[in-house]
Amino acid sequence: MCPPGSHPLSPPSRKNLEAWRTSLMSFDFFFFPSLLLSHSLYVHAQIYEKQQYGPIYRDGLKSVSVSSPKLLEEVLRKDDKFPSRGDMSAWKDYRDMKGFGYGPFTEEGERWYSLRQLLNKRMLHLKSSLQYGGTINEVVRDFTKRIQYLCQCSPTGDRVTDVANELYLFSLESIASILFEARLGCLEKDIPAGTQDFINAITQMFKNNPAVFIAPKWSHNLLPYWRRYIAGWDGIFTFAKGLIDKKLEAIQQCVETSLDVQGEYLTYLLSNTDMSMKDVYGTITELLLAGVDTVNMMGRWVPSIFSAYFTKKCPHSYQQIRAPLLWCCGEVLWMYPVVPVNGRVVSENSISVGGYQFPKKTPFLFCHYAISHDEDTFPEPFTFKPERWLRDENSLPAAFGSLPFGFGVRSCVGRRIAELEMYMLIRQYEIKPDPAMGELRALTRTVLIPEQPINLHFVDRRCDNAA
Numbered sequence: 001m002c003p004p005g006s007h008p009l010s011p012p013s014r015k016n017l018e019a020w021r022t023s024l025m026s027f028d029f030f031f032f033p034s035l036l037l038s039h040s041l042y043v044h045a046q047i048y049e050k051q052q053y054g055p056i057y058r059d060g061l062k063s064v065s066v067s068s069p070k071l072l073e074e075v076l077r078k079d080d081k082f083p084s085r086g087d088m089s090a091w092k093d094y095r096d097m098k099g100f101g102y103g104p105f106t107e108e109g110e111r112w113y114s115l116r117q118l119l120n121k122r123m124l125h126l127k128s129s130l131q132y133g134g135t136i137n138e139v140v141r142d143f144t145k146r147i148q149y150l151c152q153c154s155p156t157g158d159r160v161t162d163v164a165n166e167l168y169l170f171s172l173e174s175i176a177s178i179l180f181e182a183r184l185g186c187l188e189k190d191i192p193a194g195t196q197d198f199i200n201a202i203t204q205m206f207k208n209n210p211a212v213f214i215a216p217k218w219s220h221n222l223l224p225y226w227r228r229y230i231a232g233w234d235g236i237f238t239f240a241k242g243l244i245d246k247k248l249e250a251i252q253q254c255v256e257t258s259l260d261v262q263g264e265y266l267t268y269l270l271s272n273t274d275m276s277m278k279d280v281y282g283t284i285t286e287l288l289l290a291g292v293d294t295v296n297m298m299g300r301w302v303p304s305i306f307s308a309y310f311t312k313k314c315p316h317s318y319q320q321i322r323a324p325l326l327w328c329c330g331e332v333l334w335m336y337p338v339v340p341v342n343g344r345v346v347s348e349n350s351i352s353v354g355g356y357q358f359p360k361k362t363p364f365l366f367c368h369y370a371i372s373h374d375e376d377t378f379p380e381p382f383t384f385k386p387e388r389w390l391r392d393e394n395s396l397p398a399a400f401g402s403l404p405f406g407f408g409v410r411s412c413v414g415r416r417i418a419e420l421e422m423y424m425l426i427r428q429y430e431i432k433p434d435p436a437m438g439e440l441r442a443l444t445r446t447v448l449i450p451e452q453p454i455n456l457h458f459v460d461r462r463c464d465n466a467a
């Protein structure tokens, strides 16, 4: 692992970054877009470009890159009534081709706004999210059993290798138990058929997503990325549709036998709103996808960074830091924003940002990685120091320095659920990295992920406490 207290992603050399930039702009990149995905250089390039061109500049793709907390705040405070993240045409194309509706990611304008009103009610409001505490608790309990089983099977008795897949199963089971009000059984010894295919399909879609985004439409049938991208979406929608149809059948059976229709999320969408089935498929699939991939990534970063810190350098004991546990997750999300790049297209008015005037429909690209490593608002940005969160609120770093869940009405709808899941997981375990694991590096696959499989030791805190 990294040296004590240092950032496992310490900045690469200027030479490496320049080589990366050349390959990005070159012909090679068109045929090997994996170059874009293959390295932590991608996120470091944000820092490099900020040094080269300043905190606001027009990039080669005609967007305006924004990489300081103050400028980010300026754009977001002038956002439209119905904010737009920009071009989602590749995601929409799939839905149009296959006759599915748009979900919260792909929908725009007033239709998006009505959809969010509906979703927020049962997910984002604190009170409504707390009602899922019992469900998540049960999932954590089963995850515990699975971890215990895997630990017992390991040579050291407490090691879990390639924790990513386990966290996929955990995040899938958690979000599915909320959306479908039923357990899938992903944490059993034998996982249900189709689960692994779904996980693989998500990976495949995201892996090919940047290439599809960059490549012109005419090239879709000529290059392999589009076919792989479509196959990925097919796998994602097939799995989600299967679960939705099963739930629908159960509701219909209740109605036919005059039993009460009970349930929280999907039942609410199916029986209390006038959403078309096409839109239910689109919405639930996007929620499932968002819930699985992001929480899984956060789940991978949090324990590995967290535990590296506590193993190597520990000015405060785990017990001291335990109280603001969620804030420590905040520290991880600050340093490793799961969504390292986001954006907005402001369409209602022309806007002025940083003293420059931009016409309507200018795409702004938020370089969250560079923003959260801004020395002025975040001293020692490459040092993991959860204790900075122990200070009083007035001395905390600037709010727009870290927006891991976005900002405003278009911010993450699953935030409360994600926090609940992480909190319950970390509360349960003290997690230590496998000393044999090498340096931890990041890879950008739309979201920020660790480059290599992560092996961890899980120590159940309840046993500790009992002792």
Ligand code: HEM
Pocket: 085, 104, 105, 116, 175, 286, 287, 288, 290, 291, 292, 294, 295, 298, 338, 339, 342, 343, 403, 404, 405, 406, 407, 408, 409, 410, 411, 412, 413, 414, 415, 417, 418
């Ligand atoms: C650690 C976990 C998570 C992180 C870091 C995260 C982060 C984000 C971010 C940065 C955005 C963009 C916000 C913006 O543009 O202002 C977003 C949007 C979204 N997230 Fe999450 N998310 C997480 C978990 C979840 C979960 C568990 C769900 C589902 C239940 C979810 C569902 C969504 C949806 C549907 C959107 C699109 C919202 C819209 O466009 O209206 N996320 N998320």
